[in-house]
Amino acid sequence: MLSEKSTATVRATLPAVGAAIGDIADLFYTKLFAAHPELIRDLFNRGNQNAGLQKQALAGSIAAFATHLVEHPDTRPDVMLNRIAHKHASLGVTREQYAVVHEHLFAAIVEILGEAVTPEVAAAWDEVYWLMANALIAIEERLYAEQQVLAGDVWRTWTVTGRVEETPDCTTFRLAPADGAPAPSHLPGQYVSVQVELPDGARQIRQYSLSTSPGSPVRAITVKRVHGPAAAGPDGEVSNHLHARVRVGDTLRVSAPYGDLTLRDAAAPVLLASAGIGCTPMLSMLEHLADTGHTAPVTVLHADRSPADHPLREDHRALADKLADSAAHFWYEESAELGHHTGHMDLTAVPVAPGTTAYLCGPLPFMRAVREQLIAKGVPAADVHYEVFGPDLWLASA
Structure with missing residues (x-):
């Protein structure tokens, strides 16, 4: 929980910090990689750095965390923290690296915001950083222990x-x-x-x-x-x-394996929606549901450019067919093949069983569109879960 004094300071400065957070993140990475070139070579994704995606994800997560602390002081944004922690654990991130990030992040904050960073402002945002960092460290060390590995030795x-x-x-x-x-x-x-x-x-x-x-x-x-x-x-x-x-x-x-997009209630109806290579975690879930004799309804949805571009297409269909109560719907942009839909995924005519838990994986615009359709069909937002390959830009683009 953020202290009362820091809460007031963060609330007052959040608009200014939020407006500059992209520039702060950009300068932070410049400083970090200048001091530690091994990080861009052997840890960070160079493609995401070149495209600016990691900067957007960092800015979005910091802004979202600070906003949550101010608006919901008695809770933590655990969904966001868990997703980040799983990514970090799969990379072997350790607690010592958070001190390195702190050094260069706060140097960037001071350089970008200048005299606006009074000692009181610096102390408040320092508290925000370490609340987030220590929460992530605790989750990551628990994840390492669950895999029975030393911290970072994955x-x-x-x-x-x-x-x-x-x-x-x-x-x-x-x-x-x-x-x-x-x-x-x-x-x-x-x-x-x-x-x-x-x-x-x-x-x-x-x-x-x-x-x-x-x-x-x-x-x-x-x-x-x-x-x-x-x-x-x-x-x-x-x-x-x-x-x-x-x-x-x-x-x-x-x-070691990580990731928080996993089946939650084994007995509930399930909806698995994917696009492109996003079908891969869905295939793991489908095979598990078939292996364990899942009897509740399962709705399998996939969108792709064409049948020829659909990875593991035959496995996708065959695993769905193994289930006791399933329906599979495939959409292809460049095919009018009988038995499949043409165009983008449209759930208007797709029945969704009451109590369904939905899992989404694919490009961000696809997941946003499917989530909106599911909520319109009565699926609670809390029961729609997603996975992003690469930096999580959902918060950054919210």
């Missing part, structure tokens, strides 16, 4: 045991621990971080959902190759490296 070497070209741009890599030990357990919907060494020596990290259920003897990730003007550069450097260079028998550094 990495193991895995061997690629299979490779399947699912679509022209999506490849599934089947994985097994290189030491022959059992794979760590995971929850349906969770992801792992994968670290690769690139030609320039950087060891870049990306997160990929496990597309198999906890009960499967196989662990697999499906990677979509990122195209675009910078596809050979930071924006798509890891996905292109995996597609072009990684073959059966090669090894990868893979983290």
Whole structure:
């Protein structure tokens, strides 16, 4: 809880800090990477930095946390904190790194806001920072303990045991621990971080959902190759490296599994909505529901450019068909194939069972549109959960 004195100061300065938070975040990263170039090389996603996405996510999370402290002083925004903590744990972030972030963040605040940062203002925002940081540290250390690893020591070497070209741009890599030990357990919907060494020596990290259920003897990730003007550069450097260079028998550094988009009530009706490569956590959930004999209604929704672009399309349909009470609806922008919908996902004619818990994964505009449609159909906002690949821009764009 923020102290009474700091609450008043943060409330008074929140408009000014909020207006400048983007510039503060930009300068913060400039200072941080100048002092610690190893962080942009081996920890932070260079593509997200180049595109400004990480800056937006940082600014959005700080502003949202401070606003919550002022407007709801007796509670914490645990949904946001848990999502960030899972991402941090999958990267091996440790408590010592929060002091480094504090140093450069507050240097950026002082430089951007100048004389407006009085000792009282600095103390109040320092309190905000450490409330957020200490909450994240506590959650992350609990996550490490649950995986029975030392804080930050999340990495193991895995061997690629299979490779399947699912679509022209999506490849599934089947994985097994290189030491022959059992794979760590995971929850349906969770992801792992994968670290690769690139030609320039950087060891870049990306997160990929496990597309198999906890009960499967196989662990697999499906990677979509990122195209675009910078596809050979930071924006798509890891996905292109995996597609072009990684073959059966090669090894990868893979983290313990994390992620907070997991099935919550095993007995409730479920709705799984995805677009593009966002289907991968949904496949893990579907396989788990089938493995455990789920009997409540399950609604499976997916949107893609065309049937040929739909990753793991046959698995998506087959797993839905295994369930006792399921309905699958696929939308394709460039296909009038019989049995499927044309255009963007439209839930007007899709029945949604009372008590449904919904899980969404895909591009942010897609998830926003589906969430609005679900709420209009009577699904409580608290029962709509989502996963974002990369920085979480939902708060930053709210």
